[in-house]
Amino acid sequence: MQPTQRRLANAIRALAMDAVEAANSGHPGMPMGMADAATALFTRYLKFDAADPNWPDRDRFVLSAGHGSMLIYALLYLTGYSRPTIDDIRNFRQVGSPCAGHPENFELPGVEVTTGPLGQGLAMAVGMAIAERHLNAVYGDTLVDHRTYVIAGDGDLMEGVNHEAVGLAGHLKLGRLIVLWDDNRITIDGSTELSRNEDVVARYVASAWHTVECDGLDSASVSRALDAAIADERPSLVRCKTIIGYGAPNKQGTAATHGAALGADEIEAARKALGWDADAFEVPEDVLSGWRGTGQRGQSDHAEWRRRLEESGKRDEFYARLSGKPDESWLQPHLDELIANPPKLATRKASELALEAINPVVTSTIGGSADLTGSNNTKTKALEPLTADNYGGRYIYYGIREFGMAAAMNGMALHGGVIPYGGTFLVFTDYARPAIRLSALQQARVIYVMTHDSIGLGEDGPTHQPIEHLQSLRAIPGLEVYRPADAVETAECWALALASKSPSILALTRQNLPAVRTKAVGENLSARGAYRLKPAGADRKVIFIATGSEVEIALAAAKQLESQGIGADVVSMPCMELFDAQPDTYREDVLPDVSNREILRVSVEAGTTFGWERYTGLHGLRIGIDRFGVSAPAEDAYEFFGLTPDAVAARVLDYLKQREMR
């Protein structure tokens, strides 16, 4: 006899209780409350094949309420994914187990995205649903036709990014996005009434979503709601009324079940209440067999899809696109043109020129901006907007939603088949920072086009002028921060960002810059992270290390020093991270490890000097800005902060003189 849906669900409950108990750490409440809803979803709706977690046309499942990670670990195990094993689950939250505290996409196939930072799972799902519709527009229903399902909790719905994600999804009419809201009326601090009196459903309706309610503890009721959600053309919020920790007779319905082990007594009582008599970590044969059947449910669909793919004649193209390796044929002709006619222009404009070369060739890019299209120069001429009426478009007007944009881009990148890039001002990376961190943690190829990258943006003043941002972003592991000095470096950095398997930030100027790379070299010099742009003429006494718009200043300051017989190298450093990864020999050639008395190292960057000691050493000179900016025209602002060739040369001369006097 097939086990009942409730019995299948109880396997999730039992594993969640047992794993959290063994770890003495974790969150049993959510998996226990949503076990029935998840069972309905997985056994009847979710299109997947446990034997091939990467089937491109699978439905995507996102556990936005990532603290309830045991829900997805249980589901993956029960449905027969190769991992996690039951031993992995026994080692929940221990070194070496892929069953981490929160679900991480790099630990387990089947975990589509890394969740835990609240609100972002749902926002990434919006990006997945965008990618799906776009690829559907490109390849048609026969190859791309899947849904994105999300389980979200009250935390996901209270976070600000929820507003941005929901607004974007409603606007783009992403009808294949279905969010199951675990409405258990409990947060960590207690009742949701402590902090919220909002009519959540009405808010979703106001954002052009379909909504439907159900008893989240009754899989039949959940199924009826999912039927309605699937039938509606709008994105759907399925309100699942549940009880947190359902099944634990003395603790259910309270915050006590949210984030702590239930304890042996309560687990025993729960087993009794649920009629579950298997031992810890054991799943009765009928239940396991029922779940394994669910894991195979998609096999015929999958086979059918493979047949359609073969018949489509697009097999190779389709997989090539999914592989994500971008065509680089645009680069050399573009560089040749820049060398032939060295332009004086802002690097944001240079980025646009690069994109004009890239977008016709790398057709998987999807551009966008958080309402700064004309300032970020992110829209190339031929790109049509991606809208509810034209999912085939490749440019998204994200609105004033930096965080929502970044999270959606993560979802798009992780969905696969598209390379998202999006713009805002560099200072507003702060708004998107939680998603930028997740780009890095997830190794999602998202390209952030961050313009107006210094006081050089001018009059908008301190609130808009980045100071600490470059260094703060460089401090994030697994993220490449590029700050090119001219159009050639900008093109090189774009090539690196496209070829990367991880996220990149391009920090670009508002103001015009002269070309500093005017000779063909047959090598992507930016790939070295830093390189000697101009060697000293006279005996080398100084090395300038500069980035972006300050390379021009360093070059001019070096010229002044040379005119006084002081030899000065100028090193352009478009990417610290790549330079740090170079072999010692290369790094020591560029920045010799000698005392600053012998050769003075001088950093020049229009931002905080914090952290530049890494390249100048303690006794080098760091020229930058260690306070907030100033509202003034760009040139005046540079003058104000002593970031001019005269002022820089004077500071170096003064420093050399002081040193001699010591």
Add this chain to the structure above:
Amino acid sequence: MQPTQRRLANAIRALAMDAVEAANSGHPGMPMGMADAATALFTRYLKFDAADPNWPDRDRFVLSAGHGSMLIYALLYLTGYSRPTIDDIRNFRQVGSPCAGHPENFELPGVEVTTGPLGQGLAMAVGMAIAERHLNAVYGDTLVDHRTYVIAGDGDLMEGVNHEAVGLAGHLKLGRLIVLWDDNRITIDGSTELSRNEDVVARYVASAWHTVECDGLDSASVSRALDAAIADERPSLVRCKTIIGYGAPNKQGTAATHGAALGADEIEAARKALGWDADAFEVPEDVLSGWRGTGQRGQSDHAEWRRRLEESGKRDEFYARLSGKPDESWLQPHLDELIANPPKLATRKASELALEAINPVVTSTIGGSADLTGSNNTKTKALEPLTADNYGGRYIYYGIREFGMAAAMNGMALHGGVIPYGGTFLVFTDYARPAIRLSALQQARVIYVMTHDSIGLGEDGPTHQPIEHLQSLRAIPGLEVYRPADAVETAECWALALASKSPSILALTRQNLPAVRTKAVGENLSARGAYRLKPAGADRKVIFIATGSEVEIALAAAKQLESQGIGADVVSMPCMELFDAQPDTYREDVLPDVSNREILRVSVEAGTTFGWERYTGLHGLRIGIDRFGVSAPAEDAYEFFGLTPDAVAARVLDYLKQREMR
């Protein structure tokens, strides 16, 4: 004859056009569209006295759409504030003018908050409205009885923080908060329809707000709407239907008026259309006199209020509270107790103990947490919740709204009379970062209680373990980041944060730590930023520089080295910023400027090593974590990353040995 409301409003339009034209930079569209609404608000409703911008019971006005800064500069000038002068306005957006690109509270009295980063003005206004109701509960209607008015644009309403702020305001029933929404249907990229199809009014209704609509270009219509808003007990959204750039006949209603000068021809056409024949920067006598009357409108109310204050017998107490100088009598007895009975406890718990001493004495504190009360240890026993039914409470359940909490705290601090502190996990400073930056820029005394400050939080894993956060926060100018090592340092840091005029972050552990400060010293050592906690026994060859939970590890590693005859200082560095501000002599005593060959400097912090070169020098040793974390029990995670006394001592020994071999 009194000028009409429209004629008064046209003075704002003209000044906005002229100033932006002179600067050839700025945003005329918003001031021109909202001039009539602002005129209605200032001439008929806003309670203020231009002669005393700091009158404590004034209404607060927040220009959340800060790019329209000329609106407020024009209003301050016209109503007779001492600054800006007309020359200040002529120098709009130039070095030296207080009329910066975006309104900055430190430039001009009358500018209550710094706005420009969208959404945050409105969110800060929520904090101001909270502070007002709280002080009203303390001092009664006779002393505190004012409203908070906001002008917000579509950008403010699309940002995620709007959702958090609106949810909080609705929940707390902040009826004295009134938001005028400049509904001009235009964003930078074009029509709002490019990115939004939300029913904004319905969303506010769903969040328990009152809403009302009006013709924003008709001051009588605006007045009727404001009457309705004032009459309603809920916070109000006043939808002002406007035309961006209203008055510029050829450009109004388009994004072209948003962020660029109109040009001489269009300005001339606008002057004609508006019937405005005064020269640039000139305001006709009747208009100026009308506006100056508005600036004096509040004088009798103000005098009346002063009389009530005198009669209340609370004058000195009231001003003392507003002065913000906290009572420090709690500190010494608390330290004495900690020295007498050195506790082993997490610094988050030590923070709670400090707060138990602080809160009864410093009665202006208002605590809270973004739904992590029990984890952040922010609620002391006697604090009652601040709710819609009890504004006199001093603890706010902010919900899962880190950014909204931080922005609200900025508003509370800038309102004055309260000292806000609030908690979340350190990793989620990313969510609040835009507001943390504004705390620093505005020099708002907000105290961020950020617990779970490293991999020491354990099993929750990489998404929850801060790596880059300490250094990223230290890179923000004007922000003190404290990472105390035990209960004594925690109390010292709390005292410093309370006494500061600027924001502080307290980074606190989840895990228990031993007491490292066990002797009375009669001085707040943390005020030095760093100090020699343990001097070398043997001949000094090594200096450990550690923070927080790693001080314990450094002490134990030093002991191991000493046992091998290698003298090692241990420097505790609870606050880099304060150490950097010490005199050279002090800094050089703690960290002598000698080669690492002579004395090896070793930093130990469970986070990125990026930037630690500042203290170790290039050839020192930096022990930390330069990748994302790991899900495991805290001790295992420390072991995994080599952050144990054995591993640290071994690395130092190995380093010393390698050096000798060179």
